[in-house]
Amino acid sequence: MAERFIGLMSGTSLDGVDGVLAAFSDAGRPTVVGHATADFPPALRAELLALNTAGDNELHRAALAANGLVGVYAGVIRQLLADAGLVAADITAIGAHGQTVRHRPGEFDGLGYTLQLDNPALLAELAGIDVVADFRRRDVAAGGQGAPLVPAFHRAVFGRADHTVGVLNLGGIANLSVLPAAGAQGPVLGFDCGPANALMDHWCQTHTGQPFDAGGRWAASGQVRPALLARMRADPFFAKAPPKSTGRDLFHPTWLAARLGDDASAPADVQATLCELTAAACADDLRRYGAAAQELVVCGGGALNTHLMQRLAALLPGVQVMSSAERGLPPQQVEAAAFAWLARATVRREPGNLASATGARGERVLGALYPA
Ligand SMILES: Nc1ncnc2c1ncn2[C@@H]1O[C@H](COP(=O)(O)OP(=O)(O)O)[C@@H](O)[C@H]1O
Numbered sequence: 003m004a005e006r007f008i009g010l011m012s013g014t015s016l017d018g019v020d021g022v023l024a025a026f027s028d029a030g031r032p033t034v035v036g037h038a039t040a041d042f043p044p045a046l047r048a049e050l051l052a053l054n055t056a057g058d059n060e061l062h063r064a065a066l067a068a069n070g071l072v073g074v075y076a077g078v079i080r081q082l083l084a085d086a087g088l089v090a091a092d093i094t095a096i097g098a099h100g101q102t103v104r105h106r107p108g109e110f111d112g113l114g115y116t117l118q119l120d121n122p123a124l125l126a127e128l129a130g131i132d133v134v135a136d137f138r139r140r141d142v143a144a145g146g147q148g149a150p151l152v153p154a155f156h157r158a159v160f161g162r163a164d165h166t167v168g169v170l171n172l173g174g175i176a177n178l179s180v181l182p183a184a185g186a187q188g189p190v191l192g193f194d195c196g197p198a199n200a201l202m203d204h205w206c207q208t209h210t211g212q213p214f215d216a217g218g219r220w221a222a223s224g225q226v227r228p229a230l231l232a233r234m235r236a237d238p239f240f241a242k243a244p245p246k247s248t249g250r251d252l253f254h255p256t257w258l259a260a261r262l263g264d265d266a267s268a269p270a271d272v273q274a275t276l277c278e279l280t281a282a283a284c285a286d287d288l289r290r291y292g293a294a295a296q297e298l299v300v301c302g303g304g305a306l307n308t309h310l311m312q313r314l315a316a317l318l319p320g321v322q323v324m325s326s327a328e329r330g331l332p333p334q335q336v337e338a339a340a341f342a343w344l345a346r347a348t349v350r351r352e353p354g355n356l357a358s359a360t361g362a363r364g365e366r367v368l369g370a371l372y373p374a
């Protein structure tokens with residue numbers, strides 16, 4: 003009998019919440035039953051963004067922001083249930099990612115941390131459904147990066163028996179999964195490539211007043227500045243070998259400002275260069291770590307950035323670059339569906355991480371269960 007799970011993802015773009023209601027066959031294959039989204043109210047978005055850096059009275063503010071986040075989560079759940087004509091009792095569990103505000107695994111003599119704001123107890127109370135939350139910390143405790151956690155899901159949904167597939171998620175940060183053909187040598191890899199929308203959104207908002215560069219049209223109107231691109235690509239993160247992960251801790255507006263120099267006077271060129279940075283870093287990583295890939299499945303909101311998609315295709319001759327929609331799952335649903343899948347794994351006491359992707363000492367059952 004099919005079991006239903008809800009996945010809730012709110013990523014580093016801070017654009018809001020994507021929710022997916024998915025039904026799973028006994029074999030674990032998901033079918034998306036519904037998708038709902040909610041933007042963050044501007045004050046909550048501003049506070050979540052502010053909490054990415056050190057500030058006054060953070061513990062109190064973080065607790066209130068987590069409650070605000072859960073209010074948005076609860077609204078998405080109500081919407082998903084109403085659209086599907088289902089009730090709380092029809093859902094086995096919710097996987098709630100929470101909002102990452104700090105991500106520093108592997109630092110501090112190997113006892114680093116990753117921090118997702120969330121209040122799963124409140125969510126269980128409001129939704130009347132079991133909640134699985136705090137997926138990343140167990141992987142960090144086991145020596146991993148705590149990220150990316152989506153490769154196992156990518157393998158289950160996008161993996162191919164006959165050839166290697168790359169899956170590129172373009173959220174606030176870009177992450178790549180390399181899925182070898184079944185029976186081929188080599189493990190599944192998964193790691194962060196660098197910034198995707200986090201810096202492009204920031205620059206676009208600052209100079210055009212728009213929250214993101216729709217279709218990449220503004221970037222397409224500018225010229226890539228090679229010296230600026232080189233200054234950005236000189237950051238040691240890009241040359242580091244996987245496993246590796248990053249976040250707004252590194253790729254924040256100050257990082258960009260420190261590299262702009264005189265190029266700041268040409269905002270459209272900076273946008274073009276930021277877009278090229280994402281395309282070039284991801285294309286290089288695919289060539290280095292997934293050279294056998296014949297197809298690159300792109301998901302996350304960045305898949306809707308036509309200019310970025312065209313740049314990826316141009317930098318990867320011989321690779322078929324496509325939106326995940328062409329493989330049956332629209333780009334905005336992939337990560338939320340992954341957290342429904344990860345919640346199912348946890349409920350079944352199955353591991354959710356891949357040690358080959360996160361660098362953890364082994365596979366672990368992730369997260370904690372908050373019964374309804
Ligand atoms: N039509 C579009 N054109 C270009 N970029 C888009 C479009 N729609 C969404 N995006 C980008 O996708 C981002 C959201 O992607 P998402 O996958 O939700 O990231 P995250 O997981 O970090 O929240 C937005 O902030 C925006 O930058």
Ligand SMILES: [Mg+2]
Pocket residue numbers: 011012013014015016017018019020
């Ligand atoms: Mg998002």
